[in-house]
Amino acid sequence: MQRQANTRTSVEPSPAEPSAQGTPPAVAVNNASTSSSTAATSRRRKDALAAPGIGPASSSPAAGPSPTLDPAAGLASLAGALQQAATRLARQVEPPPPGFPPGPPGDSAVGMLQQPLAFLERVLRQHGPLAGLLLGGERVVLVADPAAARSVLIDRGEQFTKSGTAFFPGSSLAGNGLLVSDGEVWRRQRRLANPAFRRTAVERYGQSMLASASRLLATCWRDGVAREVYADFNRLTLDITLQALFGAELAAGDAAAGLEITASIQEAFRFFAARGAAAMVLPEWVPTPDNLAFTAAVRRLDRAVLGLIAERRRELAEGPTRPPRDLLDSLLAAADEQGEGMGDRAARDEVMTLLVAGQETSAIQLSWCCAYLAHYPQVQAAAAAEVAAAAAGRPLQVADAGRLPLVEAVVLEAMRLSPPAYLVGRCASQQAVTLGGYHLPQGTTVLVSPYLLHRDPASWGPDAARFRPERWLELQQAQQAQQAQQAQQAQQARGAKEAGCSHASAASASGGSTAMSFLTGMGPNGAYIPFGAGQRNCIGAGFAMMEAVLVLASVLQQYQLQPLPGAAFPEAQPQITLRPAAVRLLLRRRV
Numbered sequence: 001m002q003r004q005a006n007t008r009t010s011v012e013p014s015p016a017e018p019s020a021q022g023t024p025p026a027v028a029v030n031n032a033s034t035s036s037s038t039a040a041t042s043r044r045r046k047d048a049l050a051a052p053g054i055g056p057a058s059s060s061p062a063a064g065p066s067p068t069l070d071p072a073a074g075l076a077s078l079a080g081a082l083q084q085a086a087t088r089l090a091r092q093v094e095p096p097p098p099g100f101p102p103g104p105p106g107d108s109a110v111g112m113l114q115q116p117l118a119f120l121e122r123v124l125r126q127h128g129p130l131a132g133l134l135l136g137g138e139r140v141v142l143v144a145d146p147a148a149a150r151s152v153l154i155d156r157g158e159q160f161t162k163s164g165t166a167f168f169p170g171s172s173l174a175g176n177g178l179l180v181s182d183g184e185v186w187r188r189q190r191r192l193a194n195p196a197f198r199r200t201a202v203e204r205y206g207q208s209m210l211a212s213a214s215r216l217l218a219t220c221w222r223d224g225v226a227r228e229v230y231a232d233f234n235r236l237t238l239d240i241t242l243q244a245l246f247g248a249e250l251a252a253g254d255a256a257a258g259l260e261i262t263a264s265i266q267e268a269f270r271f272f273a274a275r276g277a278a279a280m281v282l283p284e285w286v287p288t289p290d291n292l293a294f295t296a297a298v299r300r301l302d303r304a305v306l307g308l309i310a311e312r313r314r315e316l317a318e319g320p321t322r323p324p325r326d327l328l329d330s331l332l333a334a335a336d337e338q339g340e341g342m343g344d345r346a347a348r349d350e351v352m353t354l355l356v357a358g359q360e361t362s363a364i365q366l367s368w369c370c371a372y373l374a375h376y377p378q379v380q381a382a383a384a385a386e387v388a389a390a391a392a393g394r395p396l397q398v399a400d401a402g403r404l405p406l407v408e409a410v411v412l413e414a415m416r417l418s419p420p421a422y423l424v425g426r427c428a429s430q431q432a433v434t435l436g437g438y439h440l441p442q443g444t445t446v447l448v449s450p451y452l453l454h455r456d457p458a459s460w461g462p463d464a465a466r467f468r469p470e471r472w473l474e475l476q477q478a479q480q481a482q483q484a485q486q487a488q489q490a491q492q493a494r495g496a497k498e499a500g501c502s503h504a505s506a507a508s509a510s511g512g513s514t515a516m517s518f519l520t521g522m523g524p525n526g527a528y529i530p531f532g533a534g535q536r537n538c539i540g541a542g543f544a545m546m547e548a549v550l551v552l553a554s555v556l557q558q559y560q561l562q563p564l565p566g567a568a569f570p571e572a573q574p575q576i577t578l579r580p581a582a583v584r585l586l587l588r589r590r591v
């Protein structure tokens with residue numbers, strides 16, 4: 001790829017789009033920690049610059065699941081943080097290394113801290129889709145170019161690792177789970193976890209998604225009332241994730257374990273939220289009241305989750321063979337080629353990772369969807385009509401999710417304009433890494449921006465900044481036409497003898513085309529990555545899509561959403577994720 005000329009069209013906000021807010025710097029997903037020195041550096045960076053996010057990391061695979069208050073480790077961590085601070089200070093006066101992409105002069109931390117989205121758009125406008133920055137003393141390359149993003153996320157994953165990425169939050173909650181691990185540890189865990197997220201497995205959770213949504217609507221929503229839906233969806237997605245993970249226990253009425261986990265995870269999330277809003281973040285080992293409360297919550301979670309794991313292992317070992325009933329069953333049943341499964345620690349880390357990674361991102365996604373529906377009443381009316389036609393007066397069923405192309409399109413379009421993960425981070429982990437003709441010193445953090453990619457007129461056309469879900473229906477039609485044409489060509493190539501098969505293959509090709517086909521690789525036009533891309537893409541994408549479609553369909557079946565009189569479109573409050581500042585909507589019950 002050649003160096004990019006700095007001639008990109010600027011991204012114009014639509015009248016209804018969220019605008020940037022002043023909040024801490026953000027990166028979508030955590031870095032991993034390994035036992036290498038890169039990991040130590042990464043840990044020091046995290047301690048000094050941590051922000052909350054969808055994937056808090058542990059300090060090392062060997063570390064226990066609870067935050068450590070070990071004084072020696074604390075001192076080592078402090079020394080590391082000081083050394084890192086000195087390096088960052090020194091960089092403030094150094095010129096950029098030779099061959100580094102051009103970008104804004106000086107340190108851009110203040111711009112990024114004050115208005116992250118406006119800052120990202122300005123950098124793109126002024127310096128092009130591959131820009132070199134100094135952010136809080138860290139050398140960073142911002143990527144908004146589809147080919148370079150593909151290179152980082154898909155083609156050259158071994159050069160761009162999670163380990164070593166700056167600005168990731170540090171936390172012991174998710175241990176060394178999938179989000180943060182790297183290398184062989186990650187590969188094995190991902191292989192073991194994959195079956196739990198196959199389509200058939202995800203469909204099993206659909207029923208509890210519908211049940212949770214229906215509970216929320218029956219108990220909390222009323223005609224004529226204004227609700228803060230972001231708060232509602234946070235509780236709902238926690239409920240759904242817990243049901244999917246531990247459905248068996250919760251269904252069997254193990255209320256104590258359920259309540260313990262819910263209360264402790266809420267405490268941990270409160271901690272992350274407060275940390276996200278704080279001007280300065282102290283490492284978890286510093287015994288502040290907040291850190292101690294968080295530590296205690298993680299210990300309670302550990303007790304409850306490890307207890308459930310032990311109980312379930314006993315049941316699986318002693319009881320009759322049966323198909324997996326929930327995610328915990330699937331995780332514990334998984335085995336690698338040698339027939340070895342996850343140990344207790346690994347299973348605990350994956351459970352926590354799934355809770356952390358799947359809950360808030362999905363709540364944000366649902367909140368943005370409802371905000372767009374409320375502010376685009378014609379789209380809402382059409383989507384509600386689609387739901388009414390699919391359900392035909394009966395309660396929604398899981399199978400209906402496949403019959404709601406417009407609702408799916410609303411979800412895809414909301415994630416295009418307001419992607420919950422608006423930056424995805426990697427580290428140039430080898431020497432002499434090049435990107436787009438530039439040279440990246442080892443240790444450079446690369447931030448790929450789904451937010452900028454998703455709004456690029458070069459990929460999305462002149463109406464890139466408009467909320468227009470129909471574009472996904474058009475894309476789907478084009479995809480189906482292409483598949484039909486390919487099937488026809490294949491049939492012609494096989495000759496008239498096999499003509500009888502052609503109908504079947506064309507039908508299956510078009511029948512298989514759902515929203516998930518837009519979520520493979522770099523998306524339908526090479527510039528759509530709300531769930532990341534490549535081998536580290538989101539394992540829960542299918543789960544999240546089904547959850548969003550079924551919950552939105554439940555809402556649309558029962559309620560009409562309206563903005564409060566005179567209310568503008570909710571503003572974005574970018575932290576580690578792109579969350580809405582508030583989504584207060586007026587509910588009108590459909591009769």
Ligand code: HEM
Nearest residue numbers: 029178179357358361362365420421531532536538540544
């Ligand atoms: C709208 C909802 C969601 C969004 C926008 C989202 C976004 C993402 C993104 C962008 C990544 C890739 C990060 C990177 O490349 O560094 C990721 C990874 C991941 N997500 Fe999600 N996610 C969502 C829901 C979920 C759900 C529901 C689960 C699980 C129940 C989940 C579990 C994970 C895990 C475990 C990873 C790490 C995968 C790996 O590295 O192998 N996510 N997610």
